[in-house]
Amino acid sequence: MxxxxxxxxxxxxxxxxxVNDLSLHVRDHEFVSLLGPSGCGKTTTMRCVAxxxxxxxxxxxxxxxxxxxxxxxxxxxxxVFQSYALYPHMTTRNNxxxxxxxxxxxxxxxxxxxxxxxxxxxxxxxxxxxxRQLSGGQQQRVALSRAVVRQPRAFLMDxxxxxIDALLRVTMRAELKRLQQQLGITTIxxxxxxxxxxxxxxxxxxxxxxxxxxxxxxxxIYRQPANLFVARxxxxxxxNFFEGELRSEAGETVFVSDMxxxxxxxxxxxxxxxxxLGVRPESLTVESAPSxxxxxxxxxLLEPLGYETIVHATIGSDVVRSRVADxxxxxxxxxxxxxxxxxxxxxxxxxxxxx
Amino acid sequence: xxxxxxxxNAGKRALVYLVLALALIWTLFPIYWVVVxxxxxxxxxxxxxxxxxxxxPVLDGYRTVIERGIPRMALxxxxxxxxxxxxxxxxxxxxxxxxTRLGLPRRIGTPLAxxxxxxxxxxxxxxxxxxxxxxxxxGIYDQLGTLILLNVPFNAAFALWVLRTVWxxxxxxxxxxxxxxxxxxxxxxxxxxxxxxxxxLIAVAVLVFIxxxxxxLFALIFSTSPRAMTLPIGIAAQVPQHELxxxxxxxxxxxxxxxxxxxxxxxxxxxxxxxTFGMAK
Ligand SMILES: Nc1ncnc2c1ncn2[C@@H]1O[C@H](COP(=O)(O)OP(=O)(O)OP(=O)(O)O)[C@@H](O)[C@H]1O
Ligand SMILES: [Mg+2]
Numbered sequence: 001m002x003x004x005x006x007x008x009x010x011x012x013x014x015x016x017x018x019v020n021d022l023s024l025h026v027r028d029h030e031f032v033s034l035l036g037p038s039g040c041g042k043t044t045t046m047r048c049v050a051x052x053x054x055x056x057x058x059x060x061x062x063x064x065x066x067x068x069x070x071x072x073x074x075x076x077x078x079x080v081f082q083s084y085a086l087y088p089h090m091t092t093r094n095n096x097x098x099x100x101x102x103x104x105x106x107x108x109x110x111x112x113x114x115x116x117x118x119x120x121x122x123x124x125x126x127x128x129x130x131x132r133q134l135s136g137g138q139q140q141r142v143a144l145s146r147a148v149v150r151q152p153r154a155f156l157m158d159x160x161x162x163x164i165d166a167l168l169r170v171t172m173r174a175e176l177k178r179l180q181q182q183l184g185i186t187t188i189x190x191x192x193x194x195x196x197x198x199x200x201x202x203x204x205x206x207x208x209x210x211x212x213x214x215x216x217x218x219x220x221i222y223r224q225p226a227n228l229f230v231a232r233x234x235x236x237x238x239x240n241f242f243e244g245e246l247r248s249e250a251g252e253t254v255f256v257s258d259m260x261x262x263x264x265x266x267x268x269x270x271x272x273x274x275x276x277l278g279v280r281p282e283s284l285t286v287e288s289a290p291s292x293x294x295x296x297x298x299x300x301l302l303e304p305l306g307y308e309t310i311v312h313a314t315i316g317s318d319v320v321r322s323r324v325a326d327x328x329x330x331x332x333x334x335x336x337x338x339x340x341x342x343x344x345x346x347x348x349x350x351x352x353x354x355x
Numbered sequence: 356x357x358x359x360x361x362x363x364n365a366g367k368r369a370l371v372y373l374v375l376a377l378a379l380i381w382t383l384f385p386i387y388w389v390v391v392x393x394x395x396x397x398x399x400x401x402x403x404x405x406x407x408x409x410x411x412p413v414l415d416g417y418r419t420v421i422e423r424g425i426p427r428m429a430l431x432x433x434x435x436x437x438x439x440x441x442x443x444x445x446x447x448x449x450x451x452x453x454x455t456r457l458g459l460p461r462r463i464g465t466p467l468a469x470x471x472x473x474x475x476x477x478x479x480x481x482x483x484x485x486x487x488x489x490x491x492x493x494g495i496y497d498q499l500g501t502l503i504l505l506n507v508p509f510n511a512a513f514a515l516w517v518l519r520t521v522w523x524x525x526x527x528x529x530x531x532x533x534x535x536x537x538x539x540x541x542x543x544x545x546x547x548x549x550x551x552x553x554x555x556l557i558a559v560a561v562l563v564f565i566x567x568x569x570x571x572l573f574a575l576i577f578s579t580s581p582r583a584m585t586l587p588i589g590i591a592a593q594v595p596q597h598e599l600x601x602x603x604x605x606x607x608x609x610x611x612x613x614x615x616x617x618x619x620x621x622x623x624x625x626x627x628x629x630x631t632f633g634m635a636k
């Protein structure tokens with residue numbers, strides 16, 4: 001096991017820059033997710049670490065070793081592909097045992113290791129089957145077994161859960177978490193599913209356009225998004241945004257927009273011209289009677305989810321979303337008053353978090 | 356509703372079987388007829404109403420065929436067909452791999468593939484005469500090796516064209532998984548990719564073998580003596596000689612059928628899987 005250090009790598013495909021001067025340090029035993037929209041360079045970053053892609057610039061270290069120019073086989077990392085990439089002409093046993101065979105392990109030892117790993121994933125009954133005789137979820141476990149069995153220095157997973165159905169995905173998610181805690185293998189996990197990232201990771205790397213937008217613990221990313229992109233990308237339903245400016249009124253700082261007047265904590269950095277106020281849906285409470293500091297709105301849509309209700313309300317022409325625990329007494333077209341619990345301030349121009 | 360449905364199902368099934376039976380007769384009857392004819396006596400062949408089975412099977416036809424050197428020609432055919440298959444695949448397997456996996460830019464890869472595809476539709480007759488002159492000039496006329504040399508371009512192009520689509524159907528990730536598991540590019544090719552495409556490879560090999568086995572034009576022009584004459588020429592030569600003997604022609608034809616039928620039966624499993632060329636998984 002080892003840490004993985006990515007130092008200022010850049011990878012271009014023709015004119016397109018897939019990864020742009022990206023640095024990242026994944027510590028030993030750590031589970032780090034790369035999260036970002038499609039095409040932001042997650043897969044490319046991972047393929048550079050695996051050695052399937054050679055970066056145009058920058059260096060990659062696994063442990064103390066500079067692996068930038070090494071072949072994939074000399075890096076001792078395992079990659080689980082989204083498509084599983086099982087060898088179609090080999091049984092489960094031979095698929096899982098293949099990396100061990102290439103390391104020259106003799107058959108009895110190999111079989112023992114394969115069986116132990118297969119047991120761990122509950123596929124010991126399927127050892128003599130071929131990939132085409134397995135369901136998607138089973139193939140996925142074979143792919144994971146093949147990666148685990150050789151005890152690599154680092155584990156790379158490119159959206160390993162995206163090809164299986166929603167129900168199984170939840171089970172596999174828990175299983176992955178348990179596995180990683182048990183084995184403690186340094187893991188880089190690619191996903192564009194934020195729930196996966198938030199639940200599994202020690203730290204999350206949010207990416208856009210081939211660059212890192214923020215690195216942090218899941219709750220940090222959620223509570224203190226470094227900029228508007230991260231704030232917008234993480235969280236579902238997404239954060240509400242209001243554009244306006246800060247004013248000083250009687251020694252207090254107040255955010256003012258067309259529709260809103262909200263007293264806020266003065267940001268440490270001097271605010272630029274325009275600012276954007278961000279409010280998580282759960283920080284926006286819905287009240288049925290007017291009170292001081294609450295803003296009048298009209299309910300446009302209700303989404304009852306059982307354990308909570310998503311309220312879509314309009315303030316002027318803006319639509320805001322709020323999540324409330326019980327929304328039974330709410331009705332569409334009803335007038336309500338919204339109160340902001342906690343908020344974040346961003347510089348509208350640069351997108352940087354001010355608070 | 357149940358009885359009705361099953362009745363119409365039975366009707367449908369009967370129709371399917373009827374069509375299949377007709378197709379089988381259509382394809383198998385000529386083969387049957389050649390074999391039966393080769394075993395009939397000349398007297399029986401002269402009868403005005405042919406019988407479905409030989410009344411008294413005789414081996415005269417085969418005896419004559421042996422006397423006229425057909426076995427030697429069959430051996431020549433085997434050598435040419437096997438040689439062409441080996442050389443063609445030896446070229447087409449790495450060629451198709453390179454064309455699909457080495458990351459050639461589109462503007463090079465596509466014209467290259469098209470040029471190879473062109474070899475498939477190029478009429479052989481157009482090059483026969485210059486090739487013939489060349490062969491005479493080089494003194495390689497009337498040799499088995501020359502026939503192999505002449506058969507390879509078309510067949511290698513055919514194999515390459517087909518194997519190219521086979522490679523494109525094998526996910527790149529499989530090769531990459533092998534590289535990460537500890538293979539080099541070459542050992543991944545040998546241990547993972549080749550076995551994964553083996554059914555298609557066998558199917559292509561059988562097709563190339565059959566094409567070459569049946570090849571007529573080059574064999575006719577480029578071989579004059581028995582040492583380089585192949586079976587199709589030998590069989591054709593039986594037709595106008597002296598009197599036309601169906602018995603002999605049929606016996607030679609039966610000899611020519613043996614390897615084709617044998618290959619089809621023995622490798623049927625691969626042919627069915629491989630001939631879809633990965634289209635439906
Ligand atoms: N082999 C390639 N050739 C050309 N462009 C490529 C290649 N691989 C990736 N790209 C481009 O690089 C960018 C980053 O791609 P990448 O696959 O890393 O994105 P991703 O974050 O994994 O996206 P997704 O979530 O859709 O998998 C994209 O714009 C993509 O079009
Ligand atoms: Mg990707």
